[in-house]
Amino acid sequence: MTTARFPRTWRQTAVLVPLARALRLYYRPRVHGLEAVPADRPVIYVAKHPRTWLYLETILLGLVSFWDSGRVPFRPMEKRGTSLHRLPALGWVRRHVGTIEATEEAAVAALEGGESVLVFPGGARELYGPPDALDWKGRRGYARIAARAGVPVVPIAIAGADQQHPLRLPLGRGHSAWLPPVPLPVPLDYWFGAPLEPPATKDAAEVGAFADAVAAAVEALVARASAARRKPWSLT
Template sequence: MLYWIMKWVLLGPLMRVAFRPRVVGAENLPREGGALVASNHLAVLDSFVLPLMVPRRMAFPAKAEYFTQPGVLGTLKRWFFTGMGQVPIERGNGRAARAALDTGIGVLREGRLFGIYPEGTRSPDGRLFKGRTGVARMALEAGVPVVPVAMIGTDQANPVGSRFWRPVRIGIRIGEPLDFSRYAGITDDRQVERAMTDEIMDAVQRLSGQEYVDVYASTLKDKGAEAEAA
């Protein structure tokens, strides 16, 4: 109930007025059943506008800290992120990464949509970076299609370092689902997971028109941090 109030009464209408989002290809989202929605990631705004602008309810991963902070502020954060349809995940070591995958797979097996950013972090410069293979692993284990999505202009509406959102028109382009059933039954095959991930990123790139960089975004950010420290 809270999700739909956020979508149709509170935050959703405000976003429609502020950003006038244009959604292209909404018919490509499966009307029922689980599907993994793989999007580029330009700004924090992506995680708000995408689930609020698509027809079906979509869950997104969010840091577990948003759901466990004590006090009034913690309660408000928990209420807000729950209302946004986000689910808590732990981040850190390999065990936490596996738990995050299991959370997404559980959502998919319930027949729901689960959103993910294969790049693993926001693009530091507007380009599209190499995808992490977790997106392929989730699709294989859950046995669901992957729907590529491109967010357009959210980095202009929500620039890095800015505390305020700007009323800039944004777009959402949704591509046709990618069927990976040909790999059904294959697990822990890094070559297959890499090939699937590259196919997903290629579909996102064609939708977004971004320049593609065959490097992880986190690697570029780490190098930038090291240079700044030096």
């Protein structure tokens, strides 16, 4: 299986990157620990899924982690064909940010092609769950991918991402109304943890232990980031 290289097309350079630069003004991001992330080899970024539906903090993550730094670009992994993909503007964005299908085969192909991947193991559980709380029970695909591809895993925490919409109104059948509908301009702090090397073997027990270690590292980083988070209207 092959994956096309990250799409630095006119849609990226003329639309999405200017959008990301505007988001930098809106969210006033600070970056912590990026210097520890390898700049010349692919990695697997793993993070808690934000409690929001607009994808803005993820677009900004691309700007601060690789577009402006020269690091290896990441390909977000996502489920295809959701209701969000059918929305006029958001659907267009999701089709052109360089996502790949959320399968182990697609992730390994991207990594072997020299690109990083971004994984939100909690998915909808964390999208609709309590703020700043991991729910990765039974989700270990990221560890199997790391072992297969032989690449490190980098924990990420985005402080403030879960505070963009203070209220969520369940509408049934998996739909929700997020309030306010436009995310609040909360300060975002991007924290990158130390890279974790996967086991050299694909033994299920060792891969499982590695998955647990990664989850614990992300949970600790989320707690640290949350404790250090700036006040919503801070100017610093």
